[in-house]
Amino acid sequence: AQKVTQAQTEISVVEKEDVTLDCVYETRDTTYYLFWYKQPPSGELVFLIRRNSFDEQNEISGRYSWNFQKSTSSFNFTITASQVVDSAVYFCALSEINYGGSQGNLIFGKGTKLSVKP
Amino acid sequence: SQTIHQWPATLVQPVGSPLSLECTVEGTSNPNLYWYRQAAGRGLQLLFYSVGIGQISSEVPQNLSASRPQDRQFILSSKKLLLSDSGFYLCAWSGTTPGANVLTFGAGSRLTVL
Numbered sequence: 001a002q003k004v005t006q007a008q009t010e011i012s013v014v015e016k017e018d019v020t021l022d023c024v025y026e027t028r029d030t031t032y033y034l035f036w037y038k039q040p041p042s043g044e045l046v047f048l049i050r051r052n053s054f055d056e057q058n059e060i061s062g063r064y065s066w067n068f069q070k071s072t073s074s075f076n077f078t079i080t081a082s083q084v085v086d087s088a089v090y091f092c093a094l095s096e097i098n099y100g101g102s103q104g105n106l107i108f109g110k111g112t113k114l115s116v117k118p
Numbered sequence: 119s120q121t122i123h124q125w126p127a128t129l130v131q132p133v134g135s136p137l138s139l140e141c142t143v144e145g146t147s148n149p150n151l152y153w154y155r156q157a158a159g160r161g162l163q164l165l166f167y168s169v170g171i172g173q174i175s176s177e178v179p180q181n182l183s184a185s186r187p188q189d190r191q192f193i194l195s196s197k198k199l200l201l202s203d204s205g206f207y208l209c210a211w212s213g214t215t216p217g218a219n220v221l222t223f224g225a226g227s228r229l230t231v232l
Contacts, residue, residue, distance in 0.1 A: 004161070033219060043206060045162075045223040091161065095219055103219040104152050104212045105177065108161035 002027045004094050006109035013082055014117050021077040021112045023092030029053075034068065034075045035093040035106060045091070051075065082116045089113045120145035124209050124224035131231055137182075137196040139227045141209030144190065149211040151192040152221065153184055156206040168192060169214065204231045 003026040013019045025034065036048040049059065051068050059066045063080045079086055093106040121144045131137060143149055153165045164177045166184035174184050181200060185193045192209055206228050210221040 035220075037223075043226040043228070045208065045210075045221075047220055047222065050220055093162075097217070102167065102175070103216070104150050104167055104210065104221055105164050106162070106219075106221065108163075110159070110161045 002029075002094055002096070002107045004092050004107050004109035006090075006092055006112050008112045009110070010113045010115070012115045012117065015084060016081050017116075018078060018080050019082050019114065019116075021079075021090050021092075021114065023075045023077065023109060025073050025075065025092070025094045027073075027094060027096075029096050031097045033095045033097065035091075035095070036066065036075075036077050037091045037093065037108075039089040039091065039111070041088070048077075079114075082114075084116050084118055087114060087116045120211070120222065122209060122211055122222060122224040124207075124227050126227060127225065128228050129230070131199050131229065133201055133231055134198045137194070137199050137203070137229070139194040139207055139209075139229075141192040141194075141224055142190055143192075143211045146190070146211070146213075148189060148214060150214055151186060152210040152212070153192065153194050154208045154210060154223075156208060156226075158205070162208065166194070199229075199231045201231050204229055 005024045032053045034051045037045045039045050065078045067076045089111040091108050091111045093108045095106045124141050151168045154162045156162045167175050168186040182196050206226050208226045209224040212221050
């Protein structure tokens with residue numbers, strides 16, 4: 001069975017601190033996708049990144065970076081120099097590489113609530 | 119550009135009452151459509167998805183149902199709400215080509231059943 005674990009329920013940091021959100025996944029599939037979504041207080045989920053299991057290269061986008069390690073089944077997310085606007089719930093998700101409607105069946109972790117204080 | 123609308127944004131309903139949540143997508147044709155539920159303290163769970171008009175797949179057995187009467191319209195319904203139906207309901211769409219599984223979500227509908 002597929003499973004995503006985000007062990008950190010809540011994290012609180014002071015602005016400008018770096019913070020890493022952990023994500024560990026379980027799957028029997030050899031090919032899969034991993035995602036991160038951001039849910040600000042407004043509630044709408046915002047897509048941040050998708051990573052194919054074939055591609056283990058780390059990625060950096062501005063203050064955001066992602067560390068994908070298949071050996072430890074982890075896909076961690078780091079925010080550098082955090083800002084108050086980064087305050088949100090962050091979800092890690094996993095999906096099989098399917099076709100048709102079921103390709104949108106993402107297995108989500110329970111989320112990590114990040115609070116960035118000024 | 120594509121946009122997705124959900125309404126109502128907030129709903130408070132008594133146990134046993136009916137439910138209808140509506141979702142529409144603009145700017146794309148023949149999308150895959152999804153209903154997810156986010157219960158308090160839990161992650162998101164896929165309830166239904168649809169690959170076309172009248173085609174509904176259910177992922178979780180419950181007293182909810184979904185319908186897709188038009189290409190870009192997706193409706194979540196219940197004949198009689200339970201307390202356990204309370205939660206945050208999110209509609210999403212994706213493309214239909216293989217690998218097009220980046221979901222774009224609506225703003226959500228918060229349902230409280232009393």
